[in-house]
Amino acid sequence: MSAAAQARPEARTGARPAARAGSRAGRLAAGAAAGAVRVFLVLAALFWLMPALGLLISSFLSPTDLNRGGWWQALTAPTRLTADNYERLLADDTITGALLSTVAIAVPATLLVVGLGSLAGYAFAWLEFPGRDWLFLIVVGLLVVPVQVALIPVSELFGAIGLFETTAGVVLFHTAFGLPFAVFLLRNFFAEIPRELLEAARLDGAGELRLFARVVLPLGGPAIASLAIFQFLWVWNDMLVALVFADSANPPITVALQQQVRQFGNNIDVLAPGAFLSMVVPLVVFFAFQRQFVSGVMAGAVK
Amino acid sequence: MAAKATTPAKAGAPSGAAAATAGRSAETRRRRLVAAAFLLPALVLLGALVVHPIGYSLYRSFFDRTGDTFVGGGNYGEILHDDSIRTALKNTALWVVLAPTTATALGLIFAVLTERVRWGTAFKLLVFMPMAISMLAAGIIFRLVYDHDPDRGVANAVWVGVHDTFAESSAFPKARPGRDSPLVPAAGADAGGYTTRDPVRAGVPVLLPLVGVAPEDLPSGTRTARAAPAEPGKVTGTAWQDFTRGGGGRTNAVDPSESGLAGIRVEAVKDGRVVDSATARADGTFTLSAKADGARLRLPASNFREAYAGVEWLGPTLVTPAVIGAYVWMWAGFAMVLIGAGLAAVPRELLEAARVDGANEWQVFRRVTVPLLAPLLVVVLVTLVINVMKIFDLVFVIAPGSVQDDANVLALQLYRTSFGTDADPGLGSAIAVLLLVLVLPVMLYNIRRLRKEGAR
Numbered sequence: 169m170s171a172a173a174q175a176r177p178e179a180r181t182g183a184r185p186a187a188r189a190g191s192r193a194g195r196l197a198a199g200a201a202a203g204a205v206r207v208f209l210v211l212a213a214l215f216w217l218m219p220a221l222g223l224l225i226s227s228f229l230s231p232t233d234l235n236r237g238g239w240w241q242a243l244t245a246p247t248r249l250t251a252d253n254y255e256r257l258l259a260d261d262t263i264t265g266a267l268l269s270t271v272a273i274a275v276p277a278t279l280l281v282v283g284l285g286s287l288a289g290y291a292f293a294w295l296e297f298p299g300r301d302w303l304f305l306i307v308v309g310l311l312v313v314p315v316q317v318a319l320i321p322v323s324e325l326f327g328a329i330g331l332f333e334t335t336a337g338v339v340l341f342h343t344a345f346g347l348p349f350a351v352f353l354l355r356n357f358f359a360e361i362p363r364e365l366l367e368a369a370r371l372d373g374a375g376e377l378r379l380f381a382r383v384v385l386p387l388g389g390p391a392i393a394s395l396a397i398f399q400f401l402w403v404w405n406d407m408l409v410a411l412v413f414a415d416s417a418n419p420p421i422t423v424a425l426q427q428q429v430r431q432f433g434n435n436i437d438v439l440a441p442g443a444f445l446s447m448v449v450p451l452v453v454f455f456a457f458q459r460q461f462v463s464g465v466m467a468g469a470v471k
Numbered sequence: 472m473a474a475k476a477t478t479p480a481k482a483g484a485p486s487g488a489a490a491a492t493a494g495r496s497a498e499t500r501r502r503r504l505v506a507a508a509f510l511l512p513a514l515v516l517l518g519a520l521v522v523h524p525i526g527y528s529l530y531r532s533f534f535d536r537t538g539d540t541f542v543g544g545g546n547y548g549e550i551l552h553d554d555s556i557r558t559a560l561k562n563t564a565l566w567v568v569l570a571p572t573t574a575t576a577l578g579l580i581f582a583v584l585t586e587r588v589r590w591g592t593a594f595k596l597l598v599f600m601p602m603a604i605s606m607l608a609a610g611i612i613f614r615l616v617y618d619h620d621p622d623r624g625v626a627n628a629v630w631v632g633v634h635d636t637f638a639e640s641s642a643f644p645k646a647r648p649g650r651d652s653p654l655v656p657a658a659g660a661d662a663g664g665y666t667t668r669d670p671v672r673a674g675v676p677v678l679l680p681l682v683g684v685a686p687e688d689l690p691s692g693t694r695t696a697r698a699a700p701a702e703p704g705k706v707t708g709t710a711w712q713d714f715t716r717g718g719g720g721r722t723n724a725v726d727p728s729e730s731g732l733a734g735i736r737v738e739a740v741k742d743g744r745v746v747d748s749a750t751a752r753a754d755g756t757f758t759l760s761a762k763a764d765g766a767r768l769r770l771p772a773s774n775f776r777e778a779y780a781g782v783e784w785l786g787p788t789l790v791t792p793a794v795i796g797a798y799v800w801m802w803a804g805f806a807m808v809l810i811g812a813g814l815a816a817v818p819r820e821l822l823e824a825a826r827v828d829g830a831n832e833w834q835v836f837r838r839v840t841v842p843l844l845a846p847l848l849v850v851v852l853v854t855l856v857i858n859v860m861k862i863f864d865l866v867f868v869i870a871p872g873s874v875q876d877d878a879n880v881l882a883l884q885l886y887r888t889s890f891g892t893d894a895d896p897g898l899g900s901a902i903a904v905l906l907l908v909l910v911l912p913v914m915l916y917n918i919r920r921l922r923k924e925g926a927r
Contacts, residue, residue: 201832205584209594212581216598219800222625223612237622239615284513291509296502303514309918310521312910314861316885317903320531320896321524344520347513376505405605407864408882412890422607429868432614440615443608454603458596462808465602 227253227440234436253441263442266424270446272335273410273420274403277342281399282392284343285350286358290384292351293358294366295376304355310348318345319412326413333415341413342403350395353467357391358384390460397457398464401450421446525907532900546901555876556902559884562791566862566880569792571855574799575848578806582814583836585807595811599804606801610868613797617784617869627781634779643732643774649682649713651722654770663772666740673764674701677708680723681732681770684712689730692753696731699756706763710735710770711755731755735774739763785870787877794869794878798862806851813847814840853913860909881906 225239228249233241242249257263291297292304322341323332331337361384369379385392407422414420419427425442428435454461535542550556581598585591601609618624621631648654648665657664671677676699689712696711709725710732720726731754739747739759746766749757759768784793817840825835841848863882870878881902889899 202587205587209581209584209588213594213597216601216800218625219612219616219797220601223615226615234623238625238628240625240628284516287509288513291506295506295509296499297506297510298503300506303510305918305921306522307517308921309914310517311917312857312914313521313525314882314903314906314910316861316863316882317528317907318520318524319885320889320899320903321527322520324527324896325519325523340516341520344516347517348521351513376509380509401603405607407605407607407867408886411886422605425611426607426868429611429614430872432611432871436615439611443611447604447608450603450605451600454600461603462599465805466809466812 223440224444225249226436227444229253229437231437253437254445257438257441257445262424263421263445266419266421267445269335269414269418270404270420270422273338273342273414274400277339277346277403278396278400280339280343281346281350282396285347285395286354286385286388286392287380288347288351289354289358289388290380292355293361294384304351307348307351311352313345313348315341315345315409319408323412332413334413335415338410338413338420341409342399342406345409346399346402349467350399353395354388354391357388361387390463393457394460394464394467397453397460398467401453401461404450528900528903528907531896532904534897536895536897538896542897546898547905549898550901550905555879556884558876559879559881562879563860563862563881565791566795566798566859567856570795570798570802570859570862571852573795574802574855575806575810575851577799577803578808578810578851579841579844579848581803581807582811583840585811586814595804595807599808601801602804604801606864607868609797609801610865613793613800613865614785614869616797617793619781619783619785621781624784626784631779631781634781643681643684643688643735644776645683645685645688646681646712646732646775647683649680649722652680652713653678653723654680657769657772661769661772663775664770666767666769670765670767671706671708671739671763673706673761674703675706676701677706677768678723678725679708679710679737679768679770680713681710682712682714684732686716686730690733693730693733694753695727696725696729697754697756698725699758702758704761706739706759706761706766706768708737708757708759708768709755710737710751710757736771738769738771739766740769741766745769785874787874790870790874790878794866797865797869798859801865802855802858806855809851810844810847813844817843853916857910857913860906 222239225242226234228251229239229242230248230250230252233248288307292300292307318341326332326334326337331340365383365387366379369383374382405422406420407426410420410423411426414423416423421442425439425446428439428442432439531538532546533541533543535545550560581594585594588594616624616626619627621627653668654665655668656662657666665681667677667679696709699707699709701707711725712730712732713723713725714720715726715728720729732751733753733755735751735755737749737751737757737759738745739762747759747763749759751757783789821839821843822835825839830838861882862880863886866875866878866880866883867886875883885899885902885906888895888902
């Protein structure tokens, strides 16, 4: 799986056929090809960088400057950059409150998915009970169920039991929809634990709960980390579930910003820094846990 | 991604060989209780919030908006007849065709090419990064990119820049003849331009006075207008802004502080045909050859066209491709990373063998790499197809309110039907069931794959 890790010198030079051909023309052609590849990738990189960079720079321009021209004005007049927008935004309760709401949803939803998912994953991997294989197949089937299917039924259900427009409701919804992937991932990972390890612990008189906490969870570290990061980002970035179920008086950041998008154009000085504040945590998580994130995304591709 | 299902065999058989039957059944019961305790929280949540909703949506989809009247398949019929849902279906189909293929193709190209440069890892990081951010944030990012105002949206800034480089931009959109001008509006095919009232003669300088150009709109490099000197055998003249700031200028005469109309195009027209043309110098003067003798001079309409405003990316026709572009920006990195991982597993000897056999890089790619990666490419495509069928946030955020009907997709329609001011949960449920049916094949495929692996 570790794709980037393997260094392959012969693939890097890119001048392989030329070395074989040995002719000057061949070398020239290969050189031209390598140059073309480089130019193409540089252009692609610019293409990928530009959109986000534009919003980032915009977030550091005053409303007056934003009205005066595009964000690229800052390339020639960098003195116009200012952190005023951020200061104003952070002084305002709406955005900071919304960020806190997001934390209050994302953290419990992640912990619950990891906790309940590893309990169930362990049961599916190592405990004996009738119908185990069937139940697991059903859980795997639920992997691709779109959240949209549950919006109407669950809002009626939550309405009936008083969870509609509450943080708890949003957390439970995210937990439920995170569970199929969690159970699938962790069951497969736990199943790889050597039987002898578990047997030995059982012989030492450890109960199932103790075994789970002392042996299985520590061994499951890598998979649990991938799952936690994947789920955390999923919930942090969610907008749809929050739009339907979250407390509209105290919405998470995605919903709070979405409400501003309607006046797009007059409020870039709010939207741009707001969007970047909402991205700080995901980007930090992304850079800090790249490896786990990648393996989580790869395993969670089906979601 | 593959489920390596090593089915754990009977766990923890009691070590005491002489365990009594009664003891064993008590032990079994205890173990089942333990299993239930481990499973119950997850299963309760899954049952209440995932499985039950599936059944309930199906049931609810057969009732009208109040939920009291059974309408049979009425809601499903409406999916086919309602205009906005039909648009949603059409757009979702467009999404499913365009987005996954584009993202996968780009991912494949990036994965293969990044192996050839030293900074491949940095490139991958950059392209993969959008995966970490929310669709809302990506939506805001692209809302700005696609902004119609070329002084705000980078897409139109570039587009207009390129357009103005190749197609001559008009510098004088508001210029027009003043009072008693020798120029009259041109008729027919060249409406919008101006021609001289009378034919011009070689050796007699022509005056082409215009008014209405704001000083700050004059092209850079413009100089003070100069009356063109007469040249034998040639038609000379001046096109200038016949207006002296602060007043005092004479009509139809080149006064000392008036500006030339640098770059304005002048054509000599004889019997409806352009016989010669010139572009005014910085001081507004121009020179035409003897061919222009006896012709009327024309300032063609191209001089006066409104400035090119660029493309309306978020207008009704382009909005869906534009949002798909934003999606590709987000998800090409996903395809790239998955394909890159697959590429790392391709045996190098195979590629080398092909090269030794004389295959060029393109042939190696086409005949060896792609076939070897085919199963992985299918997985990536299928994953993206599922993802795209549920697309909501990006469309909701990028498409301005006025074109959301044109940008509509199934998941957005579902949201609008189910939670708007005149919500119809019956119809909403029918759309939800439709979405579920669309992903059903993948669900069954996942289950079958798992069963096969379990049986191995």
